[in-house]
Amino acid sequence: MTPLVRIVGLRKSFGAIEVLKGVDLEVARGECVSIVGPSGSGKTTLLRCVNFLERPTGGEVWIDGVRIGQKDSGGRVRDLSDREMAGERAEIGFVFQRFNLFPHLTALENVTLAPRRVRKLGPAEAREVGIEMLTKVGLAHKVDDYPERLSGGQQQRVAIARVLAMQPKLILFDEPTSALDPELVGEVLAVMRKLAEEGRTMMIVTHEIQFAGDVSDRAIFMDEGRIVEQGPPKEVFKNPAQERTRTFLKKIL
Numbered sequence: 001m002t003p004l005v006r007i008v009g010l011r012k013s014f015g016a017i018e019v020l021k022g023v024d025l026e027v028a029r030g031e032c033v034s035i036v037g038p039s040g041s042g043k044t045t046l047l048r049c050v051n052f053l054e055r056p057t058g059g060e061v062w063i064d065g066v067r068i069g070q071k072d073s074g075g076r077v078r079d080l081s082d083r084e085m086a087g088e089r090a091e092i093g094f095v096f097q098r099f100n101l102f103p104h105l106t107a108l109e110n111v112t113l114a115p116r117r118v119r120k121l122g123p124a125e126a127r128e129v130g131i132e133m134l135t136k137v138g139l140a141h142k143v144d145d146y147p148e149r150l151s152g153g154q155q156q157r158v159a160i161a162r163v164l165a166m167q168p169k170l171i172l173f174d175e176p177t178s179a180l181d182p183e184l185v186g187e188v189l190a191v192m193r194k195l196a197e198e199g200r201t202m203m204i205v206t207h208e209i210q211f212a213g214d215v216s217d218r219a220i221f222m223d224e225g226r227i228v229e230q231g232p233p234k235e236v237f238k239n240p241a242q243e244r245t246r247t248f249l250k251k252i253l
C-alpha cells in the first residue's frame, strides 16, 4: 500500500540559512510517528512544510498520492495559490503549541467553524459533529464556554476537537503540550493516546520522550535539518545507534 505521507528530498531555507537539508520520510496509514531533537533542528519547519504553512525550497510532499502545493494543469506544473492551498490543508489537521482558538467564539463555535465554512455542513449537522468531537476530548460540559473560561489543557483539547471535526487524513502536532502547566499535560496526552490507538495517522513533534516511547510506532531523531536516526521508539530512546542521539537524550532525560 502506498504510504499516506511521502516526503522526498525536502529542503527549506530562510534567507541564507538552510533549515531542512533534504528530508526523506514516509508515514504509513495509521502510523503514529514522533519527532524529537534539539531546539532549532528543523522539527517545526518540517511539520509546517508538510501542509505548506511554509513553502518548501525544494523537494516534494505527497499526501495520499497527491503532490501537495502543486497542480498539473494540462502538463504544466504550477504552484497552488494560497487560496487553493487552503483546500488541500483541510485534509491535514494541525495542532499548534499555542491553541489559536478564536477568543470571541465558544468552544462549540470554534469546533464547528471550519466544518460549516469549508465542508459546508448545515448548522444542525455541524452542531452534532461539534458536540461529538468535544465529547470525545472530554469536554461535553464545556461546549458553550468561551476560551478564556477554559484551562490551557481544555483549550488544547478544544483545538484537537476542532481538528477532528474536519475528519483529516493526517494530524500534525507541534509540541502540543509545551505551553501547558505541568499538571495539565496529562489530559492532552491522554486524548492523543486515544487517537493513536484509534489508528489515526499522526506526526508529533514533542519533548515528551516517555509519551513518545509509549504511544508512537516510530521515533525520529532530527538534528541540524536532517533525520539522524529513526526506528522503534524503544530502540531509539533506550539504545540509540548514533552518538548525537545519545547526547541529546542525556541532556533531556
Ligand code: ADP
Binding pocket: 014, 019, 037, 038, 039, 040, 041, 042, 043, 044, 045, 046
Ligand atoms: P525546532 O522545531 O527543531 O526547534 P524550527 O523548525 O522551529 O526548529 O527552527 C529551525 C531554525 O529555523 C531555527 O534556527 C529558526 O530560527 C529558523 N526559522 C524557523 N522559522 C523561521 C522563519 N519564519 N524565518 C526565519 N528563520 C526561521
